[in-house]
Amino acid sequence: MIRNxxxxxxxxxxxxxxxxxxxxxxxxxxxxxxxxxYNLVSSLLGSLPGLEKLVYILVGVSAAVLVATHKNxxxxxxxx
Ligand SMILES: [Zn+2]
Numbered sequence: 001m002i003r004n005x006x007x008x009x010x011x012x013x014x015x016x017x018x019x020x021x022x023x024x025x026x027x028x029x030x031x032x033x034x035x036x037x038y039n040l041v042s043s044l045l046g047s048l049p050g051l052e053k054l055v056y057i058l059v060g061v062s063a064a065v066l067v068a069t070h071k072n073x074x075x076x077x078x079x080x
């Protein structure tokens with residue numbers, strides 16, 4: 001499997017540093033919507049609907065990647 005090589009681990013790291021912040025941004029945005037009815041992504045990118053939509057799609061894809069890779073990356077889940 002790809003992650004068994006040094007290069008594979010670097011790729012996983014790079015991927016993680018993209019998908020993890022994106023997922024956190026998406027989750028925090030939902031929190032802001034729930035708490036304050038404030039959509040940060042929409043506030044920042046609302047004037048660029050295509051880009052706003054792209055962020056939502058990237059957040060969703062990132063969460064899917066995290067779901068797929070989480071068990072190998074997580075010290076807690078890895079022991080289960
Ligand atoms: Zn975990």
